[in-house]
Amino acid sequence: MEKVLLKGNEAIAEAAIRSGCKLFFGYPITPSTEIVEYLSKNLPKAGGLVLQGEDEIASINMCHGAAATGARVMTASSSPGYSLKQEGLSNLAANELPVVIVNINRAGPGLGGLGPSQADYFQCTKGGGHGDYRLIVLAPSKAQEMYDYTMNAFDLADKYRTPVLILADGFLGQMMEPIELKERPAVELPAKDWATNGCKGRAKRKICSYALTNEVMEGYCLQWEKKFAGIQQAEQQWEEFYADDAEYLFVGYGTCGRIAKDAVLKARAMGLKVGLIRPITLWPFPEKAFAPIKNTVKGIVCVELNAGQMIEDVKLAIECKAPVVLCNRQGGMLPSENYILDAMLKNFNIAISEGV
Amino acid sequence: MEKVFGRTKGLTDVPFHYCPGCTHGIIHRLIGEVLEELDIIEDTIGVAPVGCTGFSLDFFSCDFVGAAHGRGQAVATGIKRALPDKIVFTIQGDGDIAAIGTAHAIHVAARGEKITSIMVNNALFGMTGGQMAPTTLAGQVTTTSPYGRDCAVVGTPIDLPKTIATLNGAVYVAAVSVDTPKNIMQAKKAIKKAFQVQQKGLGYALVSVLSTCPTNWGLSPVDSLKWLRENMMPVYQMGELKVAKEVEAL
Structure with missing residues (x-):
């Protein structure tokens, strides 16, 4: 199997390309920037597109739109930028849209520092944005896992129709290690029969999580609670x-x-x-x-x-x-x-x- | 018997929720007619962020995505970049596109994003009960400007389409009104052109539509139309603000 020397951040980017990710919306921030740089260079060669948003908020909402069409899509950032994405993440979870997000955690709070940190643990694992939701959070400890877990993240996102986070730090993102460029594992995933991609030959679809009737909203909440409880039982890894x-x-x-x-x-x-x-x-x-x-x-x-x-x-x-x-x-x-x-x-x- | 008028296929049969006298319904109908006339209902994905336009998801016959407050154009960008051959439009209020969504409004135009935006300008935040927006007129009373908008404190109203028209990627920018039958016809022409611009892949198109809010203005529907004509039209530059060379041929 092909073995190459890559930075952890580059391993994430390469795995995304090999996972069939066609769209990346992002904004540069240290120590995650190699992800957007690597993809800017290599995703177009694979028939994909990188679009640099005007800010982190735009980037996560562009992911929202792309995911709504059924496309595989990713964004990446680092702590202060990840904070800006919380509104978008809450909406992705509510609208049940599969997106892979990367947070290369740097020291905080505030502007903080660029060094490795795990200070975003609460924000990443307890929700982060408003409302009652969780992200599936995968934590690699070496470059190979940056690669492997990214592939898994795309499958988990599609399996559960939910945003999945790769949480690493600047040390893992910047460190170079040899990695095997494994092929994407064959996984059976549910059809995206909810995607809003034009209603030719079918009834119109809408993707929305908004309800002004409390009874309806409670119904939504119960549905999300059940889904997250299912993930909690089925997906624990260590x-x-x-x-x-x-x-x-x-x-x-x-x-x-x-x-x-x-x-x-x-x-x-x-x-x-x-x-x-x-x-x-x-x-x-x-x-x-x-x-x-x-x-x-x-x-x-x-x-x-x-x-x-x-x-x-x-x-x-x-x-x-x-x-x-x-x-x-x-x-x-x-x-x-x-x-x-x-x-x-x-x-x-x-x-x-x-x-x- | 000959049928001379009917519901456009661009709209569903869900009754509008809008307050009596609000002109949102007319704007929806115009968009629906354009979708039908251009035969793009099945190829279109609409995006509605938060506000009175947020209910559009149920009213149009095409696929629709709800977005967070102000984020409609970023969401629309994601859809269009994923499906460049589809038609993507946003419908958003002035309190959305000209306030919390301003960064996205500027940058979709700067990028020449091939989407169509319909801005419904009623000079305040309608859905939350009539608060001041960046578009609220000088001296206008709202629940957060109870003594009238004091421009010395909060500045003067923003004419967003004028700003957007300065950006190269925006190839068609128009400001229209639906206060009279004549203006309704003109508004429809502008909306149609804004969709044709996208069909041809020419760039970004924005149509701002002045709209009444009788409930929050505290006026009757008829007086609201009069107020719009006398107060909003002199402040907001009307007509086609920008028609790029490549759009002229349409």
Whole structure:
């Protein structure tokens, strides 16, 4: 299989082209810009189109229009720009339109900094815009996963008629790694028999989520609630690394999951039963991963690049049956494997001789 | 018996929800007739953002997409770029296109986006109950300008079509009114031309239609028409504001 050296952002862009994405609407913002640049160069060669919007709001609404016709469409941004897209995302979720969105998370709040961050976790996983909805959120931890998860994102979006988010950070976006340019997996997806593409030979269609009658609106809400509950049950994904016999556990996604793997190997070399759960879907949060270990694990270190956000979901998943502590860096800084291993040893008073 | 008048095929049989005396219905009918006459009902996708035009989804016989407030032209851009051979139009109020949607209004014109926009200008936010819009006239009383629009504080009304006409990508810009039978005929001509411009792929076309809002103006339907003539027409430049060379031949 073809193997090439690509930046994480470029891997997302290449996967989008190979997923049949024909339209990209975006606006440049560091550290996500390589996505729009790569697509500007390569999407036209594949018969597609990149249109740079006047702003992030225009870009997400252009995605809205394109998705309404049944086309595969994507946009990408970074934290401050992602904030501007929230109105559009709420409308995409309400109108049940499949769009793939990328947020290359940079430090915040405010204008923030350009370094890697996970400070948008709440915004990305709890809705973000107004109203009661969720995005499916996929969190890659290396360039290959930027590629693979993007392909999966398009299929999930079409399967559920819902916007799907790839959430990564500037570290993953900018880092070059060899990746296999896998072909798009064959997946059976529902027909887009709802698309507004001209009513020749059929009844007119409308795509709208607006209701001025409360009874009608409640009906819509119940429909969305059922759909999101179904996704929550069916689509939880995670990676386990030495987790089955672990007494102590790291939980980290994206870059943190990657760093935690090194910490786990160091701990195992010391004879400590340490493992990792790396959430792949941040929503739905992989609570199923915690069910088998919640009565046996002695302590959990949640590794995050924020002031502690995913830790709330970890505590809920473990039903507070084990202590969960936060180990974090912020503002674009990354923890080392020693830093997070020390946090585990100190917080849980683990003597290194314990397991030897 | 010979049938001399009927409902246009461009409209569904859903009754309009508009207030008595509001001229929205006339504008809808004109668009519906144009869709029928150009035989493009089945090839057209309409976009309606928030406002009194937001109910258009039910009234037209073509496919329709609802958009967030002000975002209709960005949504229409996405549709047109995905389906360049289809006809795409927006119908939006002045409180939408000339306020929260201004950035998109400017940039669809700048890009020469091959869509048609119909702006319904009634000089206020109608659906939310008559608040001041950027198009509200000097001294006009609304619920958020209860002492009359004070131009020293909030500036003077924006004549959006004039601004749009300065942009190269906008090849046809007209401002019309539906206050008299004669003006209704002229309005239809302008709307038809705006769709023909798109059929030929010539560029962006905007038609602003002055419209009454008896409910929020606090006037009878007849007095509203008089008020529109006496107050709005002198402020807003009327007629064909821009007919690019390539459009002249239509």
